[in-house]
Amino acid sequence: MKTTFKILFFLLVPMLSFAQNTYYLEGKLGKSVIFMEISEYDNNYLEGNYFYEKSLKDIRLNGKFKEQSYNLYFGNDYEETDFEEKFELTKVNSDFIGQWKNKAGKNITVTLKKIDFSKYPKFDFDEETDRNLDVIKVHYIRFSRDSITTYKNQEMIWFTEKHCATPFFRLGNTFSEETRNILNPILEKKHIEMTLNQLSCSSPFSYNTGGGIEYNITITYLDTNLLGYHVFLSYYCGGAHPDFGGEGNIIDLHSGKQYEIDEILAFDKSVTPYDHENFMQFSDYRTNFFGPKIFELVNQNEKFKTPTDEEDYCDYNDLSIWTFPQWNFTELGIEFTPTFARVIRSCETSFLIPFSMLLEYKNATFPYDFKTN
CATH class of the missing domain: 3.90.640 (Actin; Chain A, domain 4)
Structure with missing residues (x-):
């Protein structure tokens, strides 16, 4: 049971009652491609989240709706004057149209339509969660090789991700091709999940910097049968206090069992x-x-x-x-x-x-x- 990342996920996703309706949308904010999630709750309360295709970093929103009119804010719950960003949207069937505004008074046209998820490859999350927009992010995540280290004379190849600060490793050429073929897809999936957590590290009152979670990965064990590594993370994603935690992992080099x-x-x-x-x-x-x-x-x-x-x-x-x-x-x-x-x-x-x-x-x-x- 990987408690650290379960706990972290719940810290990143506000705990509310079940949404009455949730809309998953894609479209344009001016010339920029964005993806958005809007959830309706009791008392006409809204919770939203959106990100730009170019950055993938969540920007969380709160607001209110009345009939077909939807107002969502970043930087304040739903005040008309004190906010960083505001969406004024009108629901037309399953689409949304309207304006994005910032506190300086800039207005940009917004057009959104229902996402066709069949266009995007599925991703097998370890936990069943309502993280539909993460499927979109997985499509755009890009890893690049950073450096090579050795542990017990075996190569560990380190990678970084284009959109945020999330280092992680794969097995290098000193391991057999069979072992690499078994382990590296598992390690890549882990890297994807860590990246998704990093990209979600935000609150309705603070922007995602891409580095809110500081990861420290250490190889802790290696023999002919097992690979052990530890992930320590310190994080601040908004709220009262920063926090930290660790997670140990041990994987079978022959089967990939964790x-x-x-x-x-x-x-x-x-x-x-x-x-x-x-x-x-x-x-x-x-x-x-x-x-x-x-x-x-x-x-x-x-x-x-x-x-x-x-x-x-x-x-x-x-x-x-x-x-x-x-x-x-x-x-x-x-x-x-x-x-x-x-x-x-x-x-x-x-x-x-x-x-x-x-x-x-x-x-x-x-x-x-x-x-x-």
């Missing part, structure tokens, strides 16, 4: 990977077995003490912070980072459990041995 931590470790026979249909069983296992055991193994070396200072909120003896930790598969063992509430995120730090301590808990279905030397 293992979850519960497929690697099993502290009880009730172990089960995350699935929305068995969430209660998953949650019970994590609460009753996984979290307590991870804490026990870490605490053998750390000997945590309960804080006595009222200003010290970093209580590592709280078992709940170990229930859904971040994890990272490394050459020396598996690092676990307990999860704290956002207001005390600074408490988060990683703790290594060596493979020698995890050997007896290796999931019987995990096909590879742990390094214990």
Whole structure:
């Protein structure tokens, strides 16, 4: 369960009641090609989002509608005077026509029609989400080779994306053609998903800079069977505070399978990977077995003490912070980072459990041995 990017996605997409109607539109703002999404909610509230074909960066909108008249604003919820941009649109059947205005008084004609999604290739998102406009963005994403590094004498080729700051890697020619053919499409898909998050990093009150998410990718493990890497991201996409988080990944070089931590470790026979249909069983296992055991193994070396200072909120003896930790598969063992509430995120730090301590808990279905030397 990749919690980091799930959490990030929900931060980027405002949580509202279900839309009554949603329109996916493409057209022109003056001479520029744009794509827009408009959703209608109760009380005639509107939420919108649009981006230019040339930049792909989301510009989020709020507004109101009455009958066929739709007003959407960037920079203010729906004030007539204090806004950065405003769309004044009229709905004509399934199309929209009108004007774009900015606070300086500039007016540009806007014409929009329903998107024909059959023109664009489908993209297999890992999560089922209402991100229809991301299908359009995938069509325009462009990667270019940036540099080559080595890890254990194996080439890692790094790529950047044309529209935003999103670095990521592919396997180089020191890997077999068969391995590259299996892994590189998976790594490219990951790069696309990271890019889409970056392009969505905006709010109704701040423009997307293309760098709101700062990605730091580290290769953490490699042998003849497995590739491990870690993604750390710090981000500010509008709102009260910036945030950060990490995500570990381990991939089978022969099959491309990406293992979850519960497929690697099993502290009880009730172990089960995350699935929305068995969430209660998953949650019970994590609460009753996984979290307590991870804490026990870490605490053998750390000997945590309960804080006595009222200003010290970093209580590592709280078992709940170990229930859904971040994890990272490394050459020396598996690092676990307990999860704290956002207001005390600074408490988060990683703790290594060596493979020698995890050997007896290796999931019987995990096909590879742990390094214990």
